[in-house]
Amino acid sequence: MELKINGSTHQVDAAPETPLLWLIREDLGLTGTKFGCGLAQCGACTVMVDGMAVRSCVTPVEGVVGREIRTIESIESDALGQRVVAAWVKHQVAQCGYCQSGQVMAATALLQRTPRPTDAEIAAAMTNLCRCGTYNAIKTAIHELAAG
Amino acid sequence: MMDSEHASVRDNLFPDNKPVNISRRKFLLASAGIMAGALVISFGIPIQPARAAQMPKPFVPGTRVPAFLEIRPDNTARLLSPFIEGGQGIFTALAQIIGEELDLDPAQFVVENAPPGDDYKVMEKGGRFTGGSNSVRSSYTTMRKLGAAGRLMLMQAAANEWKVPVQQLTTEPGKVIHQPSGRSATYGELATAAVALPVPDTDAVALRDPAQFRWIGKPVQRIDVRDKSTGKAMYTIDARVENMLYAAVQHAPRLGLEVGSLRNEAHVRQIKGVHAVEWLSGAVAVVADRWWIAKRAVEALQVDWLEPGPQSTARYMSAEFSTEAFVKHLGELPGEGETAETKGDVGSAISGAGKTVSAVYHTQNLNHAQLEPPSALARFDDAGNLEVWLPNQAPDLFLADIARQTGLDPSRIKLHSPLLGGFFGRHFLYPNASPYPQAIQLAKAVGRPVKVIWSREEEFLRDVLRPLAVVRFRGALDAQGTPVAIEAISVTEGPTEGIANKHGAQLDPTALEGLTGKRYDIPHKRIAQLYQQTHVALGYWRSVGNSINDFLYEAFLDELADTGQVDPYEMRLKLLRGNDRLTHLLQEVAALSGGWKRGPFTAEDGSRRARGVAMASPFGTETAVIAEVSIEHGKVRVHDIWQAIDPGSIVNPAIVDAQVNSAVALGLSQTLVEQAVYKNGMPVARNYDLYRILPPDLMAKVHVKVIESGAKMGGIGEPPLPAVAPAVANAVSHLTGQRIRSMPLSTYTFDT
Numbered sequence: 001m002e003l004k005i006n007g008s009t010h011q012v013d014a015a016p017e018t019p020l021l022w023l024i025r026e027d028l029g030l031t032g033t034k035f036g037c038g039l040a041q042c043g044a045c046t047v048m049v050d051g052m053a054v055r056s057c058v059t060p061v062e063g064v065v066g067r068e069i070r071t072i073e074s075i076e077s078d079a080l081g082q083r084v085v086a087a088w089v090k091h092q093v094a095q096c097g098y099c100q101s102g103q104v105m106a107a108t109a110l111l112q113r114t115p116r117p118t119d120a121e122i123a124a125a126m127t128n129l130c131r132c133g134t135y136n137a138i139k140t141a142i143h144e145l146a147a148g
Numbered sequence: 149m150m151d152s153e154h155a156s157v158r159d160n161l162f163p164d165n166k167p168v169n170i171s172r173r174k175f176l177l178a179s180a181g182i183m184a185g186a187l188v189i190s191f192g193i194p195i196q197p198a199r200a201a202q203m204p205k206p207f208v209p210g211t212r213v214p215a216f217l218e219i220r221p222d223n224t225a226r227l228l229s230p231f232i233e234g235g236q237g238i239f240t241a242l243a244q245i246i247g248e249e250l251d252l253d254p255a256q257f258v259v260e261n262a263p264p265g266d267d268y269k270v271m272e273k274g275g276r277f278t279g280g281s282n283s284v285r286s287s288y289t290t291m292r293k294l295g296a297a298g299r300l301m302l303m304q305a306a307a308n309e310w311k312v313p314v315q316q317l318t319t320e321p322g323k324v325i326h327q328p329s330g331r332s333a334t335y336g337e338l339a340t341a342a343v344a345l346p347v348p349d350t351d352a353v354a355l356r357d358p359a360q361f362r363w364i365g366k367p368v369q370r371i372d373v374r375d376k377s378t379g380k381a382m383y384t385i386d387a388r389v390e391n392m393l394y395a396a397v398q399h400a401p402r403l404g405l406e407v408g409s410l411r412n413e414a415h416v417r418q419i420k421g422v423h424a425v426e427w428l429s430g431a432v433a434v435v436a437d438r439w440w441i442a443k444r445a446v447e448a449l450q451v452d453w454l455e456p457g458p459q460s461t462a463r464y465m466s467a468e469f470s471t472e473a474f475v476k477h478l479g480e481l482p483g484e485g486e487t488a489e490t491k492g493d494v495g496s497a498i499s500g501a502g503k504t505v506s507a508v509y510h511t512q513n514l515n516h517a518q519l520e521p522p523s524a525l526a527r528f529d530d531a532g533n534l535e536v537w538l539p540n541q542a543p544d545l546f547l548a549d550i551a552r553q554t555g556l557d558p559s560r561i562k563l564h565s566p567l568l569g570g571f572f573g574r575h576f577l578y579p580n581a582s583p584y585p586q587a588i589q590l591a592k593a594v595g596r597p598v599k600v601i602w603s604r605e606e607e608f609l610r611d612v613l614r615p616l617a618v619v620r621f622r623g624a625l626d627a628q629g630t631p632v633a634i635e636a637i638s639v640t641e642g643p644t645e646g647i648a649n650k651h652g653a654q655l656d657p658t659a660l661e662g663l664t665g666k667r668y669d670i671p672h673k674r675i676a677q678l679y680q681q682t683h684v685a686l687g688y689w690r691s692v693g694n695s696i697n698d699f700l701y702e703a704f705l706d707e708l709a710d711t712g713q714v715d716p717y718e719m720r721l722k723l724l725r726g727n728d729r730l731t732h733l734l735q736e737v738a739a740l741s742g743g744w745k746r747g748p749f750t751a752e753d754g755s756r757r758a759r760g761v762a763m764a765s766p767f768g769t770e771t772a773v774i775a776e777v778s779i780e781h782g783k784v785r786v787h788d789i790w791q792a793i794d795p796g797s798i799v800n801p802a803i804v805d806a807q808v809n810s811a812v813a814l815g816l817s818q819t820l821v822e823q824a825v826y827k828n829g830m831p832v833a834r835n836y837d838l839y840r841i842l843p844p845d846l847m848a849k850v851h852v853k854v855i856e857s858g859a860k861m862g863g864i865g866e867p868p869l870p871a872v873a874p875a876v877a878n879a880v881s882h883l884t885g886q887r888i889r890s891m892p893l894s895t896y897t898f899d900t
Contacts, residue, residue: 014438015420015441018438018440019440022438022439022440025386026394026438026439027438029388030379031379031382031385031386031388032378032379032380033379034383034385034519034520034569035385035521035601036519036520036521036604036836037604037835037836038603038604038605038835039604039835039836039837041835041836041837042519042836044519071379072378072379073378073379075378075379076378085374085377085378088373088377089369089373089374089377092369092370092373092802092806093373093377094235094370094372094373094376094377095235095236095237095806095810096234096235096376096518096519096520096567096568096569096570096571097235097372097373097375097376097377097381097567097569098383098518098519098520098569098570099519100376100377101378101379104377104378123844123845126844127843127844128844129519129836129841129843130519130813130844131517131518131519131570131572131814131841132235132570132810132813133809133810133811133812133813133814133817133842133847134806134809134810135813135842135844135847136809136847136849136850137806137809138844139844
């Protein structure tokens with residue numbers, strides 16, 4: 001199977017139902033995308049597929065062949081990603097940091113689609129869990145990004 | 149795979165322990181996996197345990213500068229930290245503390261967890277672990293002296309080079325200056341000469357006047373936020389070495405069971421990508437090319453599990469155990485318990501009082517539920533030496549345990565301790581709760597490096613839980629409604645005695661802290677424990693006993709206030725009369741919230757709301773919290789948490805603010821939604837679908853007031869947690885008229 005990840009193509013040899021997460025982490029060595037629950041509950045594994053936030057731990061690889069996959073490793077390859085990371089740094093969001101790749105990807109996907117999200121749109125998009133409780137810092141960062 | 153993919157994988161490998169000339173970028177990515185002494189070729193001051201080991205005389209931990217600091221030609225410093233970073237900000241705090249005295253901007257530091265070794269046993273009472281909110285307060289002065297000694301070494305190197313008296317030298321951040329001649333040199337330029345010099349007597353070095361601090365006490369940016377926002381931070385689960393295989397396990401459904409037989413082992417061995425099926429202690433494992441293959445295969449294994457024999461004394465989860473029945477049993481257990489703290493005569497005071505109150509409270513078990521599932525990577529070299537990567541809060545203890553289990557001399561074991569993806573007490577040395585024995589056994593069995601990852605479900609089967617307690621309270625009031633007597637008998641097993649699997653000769657202080665150590669001036673009191681062992685494996689959870697006991701005590705205190713018909717805030721002030729520090733703290737939290745206002749009142753959005761107040765004295769720090777709540781669709785909504793916190797003095801106000809936010813989130817989580825429940829010997833919830841942790845939409849606004857009273861420095865990571873639950877419970881009790889005597893509140897139904 002051929003996967004398009006962060007702008008380049010990769011051949012992977014895996015059973016078609018293998019979750020995208022494990023190919024990203026183990027075959028491609030892109031360990032910024034994290035495993036947390038395996039059930040699409042926590043969002044630590046969030047990547048973008050054709051611009052949409054997707055939980056890669058439950059995404060069979062066969063469903064994303066030929067589509068544009070973007071992981072945290074390429075987050076600063078465009079202006080929006082750079083802005084999101086800059087806001088995360090400015091507001092000192094991360095604590096343990098384990099969920100933050102997923103948080104940043106979810107935020108970037110939201111803002112790419114909806115540059116000026118309402119509070120309700122933010123709440124609907126930002127459902128990733130954070131055990132360190134960085135939710136208020138995340139909210140502050142996104143509100144600032146949404147204000148331009 | 150294509151060659152480019154191999155390259156991308158290799159970039160992230162944790163390297164062999166050989167001196168290699170690697171680029172700075174790769175060093176930063178891989179550094180968490182390198183032991184001290186690995187980087188002698190490319191950088192200025194090598195960190196030198198070998199040289200240190202040759203020193204004949206005994207030394208004081210935390211004094212030998214080269215064991216901690218490597219200053220590189222580019223004027224950055226690599227610091228080996230005695231404490232592990234798991235979100236609490238310790239790597240940044242140490243860069244501030246050492247940088248302040250070394251005279252180097254904290255932003256110039258790269259910090260990693262130090263390997264095991266006596267150099268790093270820097271805590272006040274000796275030893276080394278990351279926990280008990282001890283890191284900064286136990287090492288603050290030692291770390292300052294270390295930085296100051298490093299600065300003196302750099303100055304001496306310059307003095308030798310320039311042949312001038314060291315007294316004529318000064319420093320600016322990152323460089324030594326000789327003003328008379330106008331000469332200067334960067335630390336990086338001086339590092340090689342400096343490291344060869346003897347370390348000055350750290351007790352004799354002059355420390356900087358706190359009034360002149362540039363970084364201590366300032367909201368310095370965390371040094372790890374950028375890497376953690378771009379996926380570059382490396383955790384144990386990210387560790388990779390060449391030729392590595394992956395393993396998944398199926399744990400025995402109940403602790404104490406062992407593998408009897410496998411019905412379909414031959415079939416599972418045939419699955420494509422599977423290398424081995426192995427029997428482990430209390431588990432079976434599959435080793436495979438890819439973790440997903442291993443996981444699917446191990447789940448397919450049909451195992452017959454054996455109950456332990458009648459002689460077994462190991463901790464055992466019975467098939468009959470259920471949490472609900474156990475809590476009922478604790479409530480009915482007869483006895484007055486063993487006294488931990490007593491004053492006056494509680495019995496007479498209660499029997500002679502006009503108004504008395506008695507009530508039974510309880511709390512729930514909790515999972516740690518840190519986002520990073522446990523993993524461990526083990527690798528043997530050709531000579532049989534072992535390397536292990538594992539998440540841990542106490543490297544020396546884990547190293548000793550690995551030596552014990554393998555029979556290897558500790559000098560033949562290298563332990564790597566990468567960043568923790570959250571811990572909250574999860575990664576102490578607990579029996580059966582870490583995958584490293586499995587990884588070691590599997591690596592030996594297959595002759596290749598093996599990384600074991602526990603799925604969330606397997607983690608929730610072996611996580612050690614926060615204890616639960618049933619507490620019987622009695623209290624008495626005088627004619628003014630002021631409490632004059634309080635008795636608490638906690639029917640529980642504490643975490644420390646749970647880990648030891650026996651009730652010791654002395655009471656377990658971690659069982660009762662938060663019932664004991666309360667500051668209120670109540671003339672008659674008795675705090676006791678009625679020990680009852682549980683089947684559940686126990687451990688430390690952020691703020692430990694205080695996470696349970698301050699909820700119980702402070703909620704009961706409000707029950708006393710209501711019976712006495714006095715305001716709970718005024719009552720607390722009265723009970724703190726003569727205690728200026730806590731009176732001030734309580735008044736500060738009230739002021740922070742705009743003045744004490746219990747309610748109920750109608751908020752701008754039309755909702756009916758009330759506020760509750762509570763205090764706690766955990767881990768050397770004093771805290772006071774006010775919570776504002778309403779009921780929304782029958783469930784509690786917490787709108788605001790105001791917290792005043794007095795840790796004596798602090799290092800980084802921004803990190804303190806973040807830690808208060810974090811502790812509030814965990815406090816709200818246990819108050820509102822979280823509980824670990826067993827039925828028929830099995831946890832009902834084994835993932836976040838059924839085990840709820842606080843989601844974003846239940847987070848409250850958090851307002852923090854830090855008070856630096858100048859008292860002895862207290863902790864920060866845990867102290868802001870315990871007063872959250874009782875403040876919320878007291879607000880809800882007042883708003884609804886329904887007395888809250890247990891957590892979580894999701895088990896209550898409220899009228900909208």
